[in-house]
Amino acid sequence: MKRPLLFGFLAAALVGSSVYTVDAREVAVVTLFGKPVKTVTEPGLQAGLPWPLHQVIRFDKRTQLLSVKPAEILTRDKKNLVVEAFLLWRISDPERFLEAVGSTAVANTQLSDLVTSRIAAALGNRDFGELMTTEGDAVSMLPDNLLNGIAAIGKERLGIEALDVRLRHLGLPLQNEQSIYERMRAERSRIANAYRSEGEERAAVIRAEADREAAEILAGAEKESMAIRARADGSAAKVYAEAYAEDPNFYLFLRGLQTAETLLDEGSVLVVDSNGPLFDALTGGTP
């Protein structure tokens, strides 16, 4: 009665330890006494030899993000840059990966150094000015063959596939930022001055135009008013001339009297011969 139970239990344990699942996120390397004998890349239920013959070592087969810590590099024209790169990679050869690296953390450490040195070499071949430009389209600042180089080494030595390498950040060391600030300030003050001068210019033009227009209006009015006055003088002269033509002597006599009356106003002193007829006429007409 007890024996079948024991056998059943043992059989279950045997089957249980020789059947295993591989998750969709994993790849597995099966080792026999520590030696890799099989790689499982397809997920699902798998059969193998029971423990301790077969051992299943699982790795994450998803794409891994390696954020490389910021590094200071020099461009060809000796400008310092701070770059912060990331590498996307995944396991492509699990057996090689197991042999050479063994874990994602170790792989990240090795890849970090590789990426940093490759980027330093790539950007060290270019001038700072080539990286920044306001012409052309946005492209990755890293050359295409950078990824190829990293991918080749990764595949051969680590059993991984490098998918993409990018600069998350590209900046300047703090002490170099100061010199950029100086330049930015100088440029801004140039632009501000240009705006203000432009304003002064525009204002001067507007004022000058207004002054010219004013002068034109005044000159025009003056011209026309002089013409009106001249016309009036002319036609008055014509009227007087007609009258004069009728009796020149009498006309002159009357105009003379009129002129005398106009000229001699209050406060004038008239010097006259006391024997003449004018004196009598002026002083009341007594001879």
Add this chain to the structure above:
Amino acid sequence: MNLGKLASLVLLGLLAVSSMVFVDTGDVAVVYRFGAVDRTLDAGLGLRAPWPIERHEVVDVSEVRRAEPGPRRMLTGDTNLVDVDLIIQYRVADPVAFQLGMADAEDTLAGVVFAVTKDRVATMGVDVLLTTGRTELQQGAAQSANELLTRLDTGLRVDAVEVREITPPPDVLDAFKDVSSARGDRETLALAAEAYASKRLPQVRGSAAEEMESAKAFAADRSARAAGDVSRFQEFLEAKRAAPRAVRAQLWLETARAVGERVEVMPLRDGTEVRVSP
């Protein structure tokens, strides 16, 4: 016997419950059979085999997710520095790829968006970036990020890269503010000149009109006076034709009297002043 029945009933119930999958609206359940993706279940009630044969994971595919990675300093194409603060709005477009593709999908997303944004900022001038370039930056970054995310099979899709803020670094902010105040000054100066012009011209038009009116008044006065003088002359002329000498003498005397009344008369005899008693 009764106890065994009850136990098997409970067991059956548990089995049934653990086979049912309730998927909310906007979610998708990914069903794994022995670890391999077998199928996906859309919203509603679904069935799966009980553990350990099958299990499922729910992914929200409708929610617009936000990532705010914080501001970063970037170099512009004309070697200025700007601080760019991004908000990334994204969705899970492919739940299976999202579950299987990336170990750190959301970190990768932020890295990718920063990388393409930085590349784009490095091709744009600071003035464009701070004014009209924001839209171009947002759209360009979203587009480039999506190309990369699709190529990397992340299962994520960026709806929008929003530039929350793009500013010059605090150290040089005052210089940039001065530029906008200078732009204001430019307008102010022009406006002051316009004000001068719009005050000056009406004034001038006014005095021009005044000038014209006074000329017209002069003309009217002149012709009226001439007409008056002439008609007075005509009257005297007519009178004079009747009695020439008398009219002349009369007119002469009248004028002399009128003048004599208001002027001081200084009599002279043979060139010397004489006193006349009034």
